[in-house]
Amino acid sequence: MALTFLLPGPLRSFAGGNAEVTIEQPAAVLAEALESLWQHYPGLRDRMATEQGQIREHINVFVGSDDVRYTGGLQTPVAGGAEISIIPAISGGAISPRIEGSS
Amino acid sequence: MMIGKVFGHYRIIAKLGEGGMGVVYRAHDEVLERDVALKFLGATLDSEARHTLLEEARAASALSHPNICTVHEVGESGGEFYIVMELIEGKSLSDLIGSHGLAYQTVMRYGSQISSALSHAHGRGIIHRDLKTSNVMATPEGLIRVLDFGLARRIVSVAPDEGTRSMRRPDAPGSTGGTLPYMAPEMLRGEPGDHRSDLWALGVVLYELLTAQLPFRGRTSFELSSAIIHEAPAPLPPRIPPGLAAIILRCLAKEPAMRYQRAGEVQAALDAVQVVGPAAEPANGPRGLHTIVHRGTKHLVVRNGDVLVLAGTMKGAFLLRSTARRARWEIAGPYFHGQQIYALAWDGRDGRHRVWASTTNMWGSFLRSSDDYGRTWTDPVEAPIRFPADSGATLKNIWQILMGRPTEPNVMYCGVEPAALFESCDDGQNWSLVRGLFDHPHRPRWMPGMGGLALHTILLDPQSNERMYVAISAGGVYATEDGGRTWQARNRGVRVVYTPDKYPEFGQCVHKITLHPARPERLFLQNHWGLYRSDNYGEGWQDIAHGVPSDFGYTIVAHPHDPGCVYIVPIESDEFRCTPEGRLRVYRTRNAGESWEALTRGLPQKRAYETVLRDSMAVDSLEPAGIYFGTRSGQIYASPDDGKNWERIAEGLPPVVCVKAAVVGERAARRSPAGNRKARKK
Numbered sequence: 001m002a003l004t005f006l007l008p009g010p011l012r013s014f015a016g017g018n019a020e021v022t023i024e025q026p027a028a029v030l031a032e033a034l035e036s037l038w039q040h041y042p043g044l045r046d047r048m049a050t051e052q053g054q055i056r057e058h059i060n061v062f063v064g065s066d067d068v069r070y071t072g073g074l075q076t077p078v079a080g081g082a083e084i085s086i087i088p089a090i091s092g093g094a095i096s097p098r099i100e101g102s103s
Numbered sequence: 104m105m106i107g108k109v110f111g112h113y114r115i116i117a118k119l120g121e122g123g124m125g126v127v128y129r130a131h132d133e134v135l136e137r138d139v140a141l142k143f144l145g146a147t148l149d150s151e152a153r154h155t156l157l158e159e160a161r162a163a164s165a166l167s168h169p170n171i172c173t174v175h176e177v178g179e180s181g182g183e184f185y186i187v188m189e190l191i192e193g194k195s196l197s198d199l200i201g202s203h204g205l206a207y208q209t210v211m212r213y214g215s216q217i218s219s220a221l222s223h224a225h226g227r228g229i230i231h232r233d234l235k236t237s238n239v240m241a242t243p244e245g246l247i248r249v250l251d252f253g254l255a256r257r258i259v260s261v262a263p264d265e266g267t268r269s270m271r272r273p274d275a276p277g278s279t280g281g282t283l284p285y286m287a288p289e290m291l292r293g294e295p296g297d298h299r300s301d302l303w304a305l306g307v308v309l310y311e312l313l314t315a316q317l318p319f320r321g322r323t324s325f326e327l328s329s330a331i332i333h334e335a336p337a338p339l340p341p342r343i344p345p346g347l348a349a350i351i352l353r354c355l356a357k358e359p360a361m362r363y364q365r366a367g368e369v370q371a372a373l374d375a376v377q378v379v380g381p382a383a384e385p386a387n388g389p390r391g392l393h394t395i396v397h398r399g400t401k402h403l404v405v406r407n408g409d410v411l412v413l414a415g416t417m418k419g420a421f422l423l424r425s426t427a428r429r430a431r432w433e434i435a436g437p438y439f440h441g442q443q444i445y446a447l448a449w450d451g452r453d454g455r456h457r458v459w460a461s462t463t464n465m466w467g468s469f470l471r472s473s474d475d476y477g478r479t480w481t482d483p484v485e486a487p488i489r490f491p492a493d494s495g496a497t498l499k500n501i502w503q504i505l506m507g508r509p510t511e512p513n514v515m516y517c518g519v520e521p522a523a524l525f526e527s528c529d530d531g532q533n534w535s536l537v538r539g540l541f542d543h544p545h546r547p548r549w550m551p552g553m554g555g556l557a558l559h560t561i562l563l564d565p566q567s568n569e570r571m572y573v574a575i576s577a578g579g580v581y582a583t584e585d586g587g588r589t590w591q592a593r594n595r596g597v598r599v600v601y602t603p604d605k606y607p608e609f610g611q612c613v614h615k616i617t618l619h620p621a622r623p624e625r626l627f628l629q630n631h632w633g634l635y636r637s638d639n640y641g642e643g644w645q646d647i648a649h650g651v652p653s654d655f656g657y658t659i660v661a662h663p664h665d666p667g668c669v670y671i672v673p674i675e676s677d678e679f680r681c682t683p684e685g686r687l688r689v690y691r692t693r694n695a696g697e698s699w700e701a702l703t704r705g706l707p708q709k710r711a712y713e714t715v716l717r718d719s720m721a722v723d724s725l726e727p728a729g730i731y732f733g734t735r736s737g738q739i740y741a742s743p744d745d746g747k748n749w750e751r752i753a754e755g756l757p758p759v760v761c762v763k764a765a766v767v768g769e770r771a772a773r774r775s776p777a778g779n780r781k782a783r784k785k
Contacts, residue, residue: 010466013375014374014484016212024244039169040169043485046467047466048466050498051497051498052490052492052495056465056467059466088465
């Protein structure tokens with residue numbers, strides 16, 4: 001079962017420069033899916049989540065087109081072949097593509 | 104024949120291979136109904152060696168990381184020592200290399216994962232000691248698994264014939280016991296080696312993966328050892344991206360101190376090269392050693408004796424430089440474009456020339472450093488400063504970075520939001536929460552000020568290694584006399600306006616404190632309202648707001664040589680947080696607060712409604728002293744002569760929240776305050 005993650009610019013340098021990564025690993029819920037993403041690309045963990053394991057405030061995660069805030073958060077079910085998008089919230093303030101390596 | 108035999112609850116199915124440390128079989132775990140790898144070490148061990156090996160294997164079995172082969176069990180049967188491991192369906196890198204090496208993209212991907220495995224193990228005190236291509240497996244999906252963590256030293260030391268065997272065929276990578284070609288110079292010299300010896304071996308592995316050749320060659324073990332110790336590695340072919348080549352060469356620096364100091368740095372560097380790629384590499388200049396390479400700004404060229412001003416703003420960091428005359432200034436930046444830089448610091452201890460920065464944006468708060476004046480910065484894979492899980496706290500921002508005393512050149516401190524103190528004893532690599540302060544019974548009753556609940560100031564007593572102070576908004580001043588184990592509130596005499604009790608034990612909204620190294624018993628304090636001095640290590644405070652236009656303000660800075668001299672920038676009020684009367688005035692006392700004088704020459708005195716925040720003022724260590732401050736309107740002013748004359752040295756910056764100054768190449772010992780001829784008593 002493949003999971004596809006779509007990454008925003010500032011995170012790509014921690015995923016081999018890819019905007020999209022696919023991971024072959026079973027996951028029932030979002031928490032498991034993110035865990036395998038972070039195991040493959042450890043630099044993403046602390047940028048997406050706090051040290052207490054919560055997704056950072058100004059980062060939105062979508063499974064398909066659903067904002068997981070409204071579908072159970074980290075317990076949102078993830079079907080095989082799911083597309084998981086990580087997108088900075090509008091209110092998130094400045095992001096810095098130049099600095100994060102995508103010069 | 105071993106096939107079919109049963110050891111414990113493992114039935115041997117097939118022989119998988121023979122490696123330097125013994126024979127490996129595929130076995131079936133009859134209890135858990137799964138296949139495992141069973142390795143017999145084939146060494147005869149005396150009881151002490153057996154005990155040590157067991158201990159180390161147990162430590163290694165505690166490692167849990169996607170790039171480390173899991174050790175299930177370590178045991179002994181019939182005098183034979185065996186290790187039960189996860190069965191990895193894949194090939195060793197030595198089998199994958201072929202005769203031409205692997206594509207560099209693959210090598211970087213593998214290298215990043217090996218670095219990640221090393222970083223995890225090193226962080227837990229486990230050194231591999233025998234990293235080589237035959238010890239690393241790759242699955243068909245491209246996932247790396249490093250084998251045999253921490254087992255090598257014991258095996259080699261108790262079975263010396265292993266070493267001898269390897270030396271007979273030094274050119275055969277991945278051959279049985281192929282250890283010598285991967286050994287770091289310090290290990291060949293008989294030193295025990297440390298985690299950086301693993302980084303050397305990683306350099307050899309990467310080199311070999313790219314070229315199918317070893318970087319050091321020799322027909323005999325003596326020739327090979329000699330090449331490792333004395334010679335430069337054989338040149339890499341030009342098809343290798345220069346950024347990647349630079350990483351490998353840095354791993355292969357003869358002196359451990361010249362290599363990367365952490366596996367995470369190698370990983371970050373490899374990941375950066377993956378992004379940039381060879382085509383985007385600049386034609387010259389230092390490249391890709393760290394993740395972040397700043398382009399698009401003209402960097403400073405700094406010489407010993409120059410003065411450096413570090414300015415943190417709400418949208419990036421700027422570096423300014425001048426000669427010791429401090430007449431003309433160059434500026435470079437922004438570094439960390441768009442990020443909040445609440446803290447900057449200079450580390451010139453032990454010959455370093457390192458700039459530290461805290462960067463904060465929606466992706467978190469990270470501590471980073473640059474050893475080349477901003478060209479390249481570290482970009483940690485994991486956030487270096489993090490609250491432990493049991494604290495329940497989440498790092499919001501890093502407000503202060505402070506170097507330890509000159510006698511403790513590897514010590515650093517950070518003050519953070521939510522209010523807490525972190526300490527590092529290894530040059531900023533690993534950080535721990537100072538529990539004595541975090542667990543203080545007052546902490547639940549500290550209240551956030553307008554900027555949040557932050558520990559924003561740290562002061563070290565230069566004469567006592569056990570005494571230090573922190574300032575918290577709004578918690579007040581706390582001091583420790585025992586190196587951080589216990590902390591006491593030191594706020595007696597400091598007034599608060601927002602509670603019925605005007606002089607509580609704690610809860611003051613202290614904006615800044617400062618002390619002079621020559622008179623460490625004397626501290627100065629700028630409060631939310633109120634200007635104070637203590638002559639007894641903060642035990643009691645007295646009001647010194649004699650003749651200032653307002654005793655509201657943020658910053659307060661001690662003169663570097665004169666212990667009676669302090670600078671402030673008064674602010675009108677907490678309602679109108681700007682300079683009074685639209686005049687930008689620095690106030691100075693030279694008698695420890697008995698009287699104050701306005702310093703205005705060169706500062707705007709009309710419609711200058713400016714704000715200078717708590718960490719936005721600094722002094723250098725020259726004579727006369729340079730005084731520097733930045734404003735929320737993005738201007739930086741400097742005085743080269745103790746505050747007599749001022750000049751605007753930058754304008755149009757984002758709001759300035761942090762200003763630091765340093766003299767490059769200056770040895771701290773030279774500026775002993777006790778020996779200062781101008782030191783005068785109040």
